[in-house]
Amino acid sequence: MDVTGMPILADAGLMDFVAGLFSFKLVSCLALSAAIFSIGAMGVLARRNVLVMLISVEVMLNAVMLAFVSFARAMVNLGPPAGKTFAAEGGQIFALFIIAVAAAEAAVGLAIVIAYFRNRQTVDTRDIKAMRN
Amino acid sequence: MDFLIDIIDTCVKWIPGWIVNPSHIRAFYAESLFIIPLMPLLGFLINGFFRDKISRGASGLVASLAAFASFLWAVLCFHACRGHLPEFDHGAGYLHRMLSTEPLHKVYGTWFDTGTFSCAFGLYMDQLSGVMALVVTGVGTLIHVYSMGYMAHDKAFARYFAYLNLFLFSMLVLILADNLVLTFVGWEGVGLCSYLLIGFWYEDGEKAAAGMKAFIFNRVGDLGFLLGIFTLVAAFGTANYYAAPHALGSYTLPVVAPHKSFVKDSSKEEGKREVVMMPDAPGLIDYADGLKLMGNADAKVPLGYKADGGNFDLSKTAGAKVFPAGWTVGFAISLACLLLFIGACGKSAQLPLYAWLPDAMAGPTPVSALIHAATMVTAGVYMLARLHALYLFSSATMDVVAIVGGTTAIFAALIGLTQTDIKKVLAYSTVSQLGYMFLGAGVGAFALAIFHVVTHALFKALLFLGSGSVIHAMSGEQDMRKMGGLRKKLPITFWTMVIGALALGGIVPFAGYWSKDAILANVLAKAMETHETSYWVLYLFACVGAFCTAFYTARLIGLTFFGECRASDEVKAHIHESPPSMTVPLIVLAVLSVIGGWWLHNDLISFLNFGEISQNAENEHVEWINLICTLAASFGGAGLGILLYISKVFVPKPEESKNPLVRLSFNKFYIEAFYDRGVTGFFSIFAEALHLFVDVLLIDFLLVNGVGKLVRGLGGALRKTQTGLINVYATGILVGALAILFYLLKG
Numbered sequence: 001m002d003v004t005g006m007p008i009l010a011d012a013g014l015m016d017f018v019a020g021l022f023s024f025k026l027v028s029c030l031a032l033s034a035a036i037f038s039i040g041a042m043g044v045l046a047r048r049n050v051l052v053m054l055i056s057v058e059v060m061l062n063a064v065m066l067a068f069v070s071f072a073r074a075m076v077n078l079g080p081p082a083g084k085t086f087a088a089e090g091g092q093i094f095a096l097f098i099i100a101v102a103a104a105e106a107a108v109g110l111a112i113v114i115a116y117f118r119n120r121q122t123v124d125t126r127d128i129k130a131m132r133n
Numbered sequence: 134m135d136f137l138i139d140i141i142d143t144c145v146k147w148i149p150g151w152i153v154n155p156s157h158i159r160a161f162y163a164e165s166l167f168i169i170p171l172m173p174l175l176g177f178l179i180n181g182f183f184r185d186k187i188s189r190g191a192s193g194l195v196a197s198l199a200a201f202a203s204f205l206w207a208v209l210c211f212h213a214c215r216g217h218l219p220e221f222d223h224g225a226g227y228l229h230r231m232l233s234t235e236p237l238h239k240v241y242g243t244w245f246d247t248g249t250f251s252c253a254f255g256l257y258m259d260q261l262s263g264v265m266a267l268v269v270t271g272v273g274t275l276i277h278v279y280s281m282g283y284m285a286h287d288k289a290f291a292r293y294f295a296y297l298n299l300f301l302f303s304m305l306v307l308i309l310a311d312n313l314v315l316t317f318v319g320w321e322g323v324g325l326c327s328y329l330l331i332g333f334w335y336e337d338g339e340k341a342a343a344g345m346k347a348f349i350f351n352r353v354g355d356l357g358f359l360l361g362i363f364t365l366v367a368a369f370g371t372a373n374y375y376a377a378p379h380a381l382g383s384y385t386l387p388v389v390a391p392h393k394s395f396v397k398d399s400s401k402e403e404g405k406r407e408v409v410m411m412p413d414a415p416g417l418i419d420y421a422d423g424l425k426l427m428g429n430a431d432a433k434v435p436l437g438y439k440a441d442g443g444n445f446d447l448s449k450t451a452g453a454k455v456f457p458a459g460w461t462v463g464f465a466i467s468l469a470c471l472l473l474f475i476g477a478c479g480k481s482a483q484l485p486l487y488a489w490l491p492d493a494m495a496g497p498t499p500v501s502a503l504i505h506a507a508t509m510v511t512a513g514v515y516m517l518a519r520l521h522a523l524y525l526f527s528s529a530t531m532d533v534v535a536i537v538g539g540t541t542a543i544f545a546a547l548i549g550l551t552q553t554d555i556k557k558v559l560a561y562s563t564v565s566q567l568g569y570m571f572l573g574a575g576v577g578a579f580a581l582a583i584f585h586v587v588t589h590a591l592f593k594a595l596l597f598l599g600s601g602s603v604i605h606a607m608s609g610e611q612d613m614r615k616m617g618g619l620r621k622k623l624p625i626t627f628w629t630m631v632i633g634a635l636a637l638g639g640i641v642p643f644a645g646y647w648s649k650d651a652i653l654a655n656v657l658a659k660a661m662e663t664h665e666t667s668y669w670v671l672y673l674f675a676c677v678g679a680f681c682t683a684f685y686t687a688r689l690i691g692l693t694f695f696g697e698c699r700a701s702d703e704v705k706a707h708i709h710e711s712p713p714s715m716t717v718p719l720i721v722l723a724v725l726s727v728i729g730g731w732w733l734h735n736d737l738i739s740f741l742n743f744g745e746i747s748q749n750a751e752n753e754h755v756e757w758i759n760l761i762c763t764l765a766a767s768f769g770g771a772g773l774g775i776l777l778y779i780s781k782v783f784v785p786k787p788e789e790s791k792n793p794l795v796r797l798s799f800n801k802f803y804i805e806a807f808y809d810r811g812v813t814g815f816f817s818i819f820a821e822a823l824h825l826f827v828d829v830l831l832i833d834f835l836l837v838n839g840v841g842k843l844v845r846g847l848g849g850a851l852r853k854t855q856t857g858l859i860n861v862y863a864t865g866i867l868v869g870a871l872a873i874l875f876y877l878l879k880g
Contacts, residue, residue: 041867045860045867047860053859125859125860126858128859129856132856132857132858
């Protein structure tokens with residue numbers, strides 16, 4: 001057994017390849033999550049449009065969510081570490097929480113951006129620097 | 134509440150007999166000693182807290198009643214203190230019976246307890262503190278009454294009486310305390326009240342400054358006093374005067390038990406150990422008595438001191454940790470007495486710390502009478518008498534006391550000769566008379582010193598109150614050269630002041646004669662016994678001082694009351710005799726000044742019996758020689774004064790005088806100029822240097838402004854990082870999060 005908990009098939013044919021494609025691999029999931037997170041982070045750092053930055057934040061949140069559910073899935077197979085107990089559904093529940101938080105954050109963030117735009121007719125961060133120095 | 138019920142019970146039980154023989158209820162009086170200081174404290178609280186609400190009449194009445202209640206209770210306690218004699222001896226005189234007194238002593242509770250040293254709230258009344266308490270409360274009451282008239286036009290009436298009552302309270306604590314630490318509390322309290330009352334009219338900068346001067350001079354002395362207490366505590370482990378009474382309230386003698394500190398090892402001589410019996414937890418005087426017993430009790434020591442118990446080695450006691458090796462108890466006692474005497478010098482205005490007292494005349498005149506003539510300034514003499522048993526161990530300190538006292542006596546008298554301010558003359562006279570008291574104490578005549586305190590309190594309070602009456606009549610004028618001819622307009626003031634002047638001048642039947650003459654006799658006896666030049670010189674000083682005293686007193690009376698009135702017409706129109714509240718105290722004090730000395734002189738001295746040291750002038754030679762000298766001095770001085778100022782009325786102009794001696798005296802021997810220029814100058818330069826270095830450089834430049842500038846600079850630099858660009862901040866957050874992550878994962 002490898003870390004994913006799936007049996008290693010000695011003679012993998014086409015079906016096995018397809019099955020392998022759809023089988024769960026934690027490393028792949030985490031790699032994907034990291035990639036999405038980095039893209040989101042880069043968006044927040046590099047883009048000057050507040051709206052795009054908010055979208056990027058959502059992207060980052062989704063990446064985190066993906067990491068949570070991946071771990072949860074992996075933990076079902078692995079079982080808890082020695083001497084610890086936890087709810088198997090913890091990761092999924094956290095994901096739900098993140099969805100809720102993300103929704104709230106998007107609502108508040110967009111409201112701020114809209115309010116700001118109404119006042120200043122801009123959403124470019126280069127123009128939003130009244131607190132400078 | 135139990136305590137109160139006990140008191141009431143005792144009262145009810147014993148009232149029929151309490152006047153007849155209060156010794157039966159001695160315990161009750163010991164228990165209730167606290168009432169004496171409590172009364173003025175209550176008066177102070179009432180006048181202090183309700184000073185805006187209380188009416189003027191009520192304010193003065195409350196204060197005077199508080200003082201009078203305190204006086205009454207002091208009389209009762211004093212009465213109780215005299216002890217029980219089985220048969221009433223009519224021949225011996227009232228005060229003679231007090232020879233068999235037992236002191237009232239009550240410890241109310243522990244003040245603080247630090248393991249090796251504990252200090253109690255205890256009150257103690259024996260002959261000495263009883264006499265002092267009577268003087269303080271008695272003269273105090275009269276001056277309270279007088280003040281109601283004198284201060285009638287002052288706007289801060291209640292504040293004045295609050296201070297006056299606080300002073301009485303502090304003074305009574307000083308006198309009745311049963312240990313040095315509590316005495317020190319009173320000592321500081323009277324210093325504070327003195328400061329407050331000298332600067333009572335604080336709107337006048339000069340008067341406020343005089344208050345501060347008094348306070349600072351007293352600080353110098355108080356430091357010595359405090360160090361003296363420390364020395365005694367280090368040597369004896371106690372600051373109590375006497376062992377505490379064993380069963381509280383019951384008046385039995387302390388249980389006598391051997392005390393380890395006072396085992397004298399004389400095994401080499403006789404093969405046995407002598408043990409001096411000491412009470413449990415002895416006080417300072419008990420130790421001194423024990424040391425005296427350890428010394429050669431049989432040897433006849435002429436003037437009472439030089440007992441050799443002082444050779445006791447301190448290395449065997451707890452004091453070994455504190456004192457240098459090889460020190461004896463005698464050294465420690467000498468050091469402590471010397472330090473305490475510095476305190477006495479400050480409080481009692483002796484050389485070199487006398488300069489505050491003449492300036493203290495800036496206060497209201499009744500204050501000068503009460504605090505700066507009759508009571509507070511005698512605290513130093515009282516302290517010496519209280520600790521006389523210790524002072525007698527140190528002949529060197531006694532010599533110092535005598536020399537300082539004698540020098541001050543003549544020095545201040547010489548200054549008094551040329552002063553023109555009526556109160557300044559009296560102030561220098563007070564300094565001079567205090568010098569006589571210390572001179573008396575210094576030759577071992579403590580009882581006479583206290584006797585002089587009593588008579589001086591009577592006649593000097595009288596003179597000050599009289600001068601207050603004069604100043605009141607003259608609309609505040611104090612310069613005697615602008616007075617004159619007042620004897621017709623102020624008859625009561627005139628006659629009472631003449632009596633006071635006769636008493637101060639030492640004219641024969643009046644109060645001052647009895648005490649001053651006896652002190653001089655003791656100085657002469659001491660000089661004859663020791664054959665030391667210094668004592669002959671001191672006797673000469675004292676006689677010349679007596680001459681000067683009589684002279685300036687006659688001068689004061691002549692300039693004030695005789696000749697033509699030299700005041701302006703406007704002032705003349707206002708001259709009037711003072712109201713009865715002022716003249717009645719004058720009359721009472723005048724009567725006491727006439728009879729006080731004659732009435733008390735035998736009784737009080739034997740009553741204030743300090744062991745074998747009270748009166749040494751048994752030698753008839755001494756008495757006759759001294760009588761001739763003092764009478765010659767007094768009558769000579771008074772005669773010269775009368776010749777110059779009463780029959781001729783010569784108006785002096787000392788500031789224009791070409792005579793160097795007059796200039797020297799008028800300018801106070803340039804001592805105050807030296808204080809002003811030399812001492813004050815030195816400290817001003819020192820303070821200026823400190824100001825420049827510490828205040829300007831260190832604090833202002835480096836600390837306050839320096840820190841401010843540093844913070845501003847750093848802030849200015851860090852401000853640049855606040856770009857206002859949200860992306861930059863986000864980068865910061867990311868970098869921080871990564872750093873934390875890295876730190877955590879690194880393990």
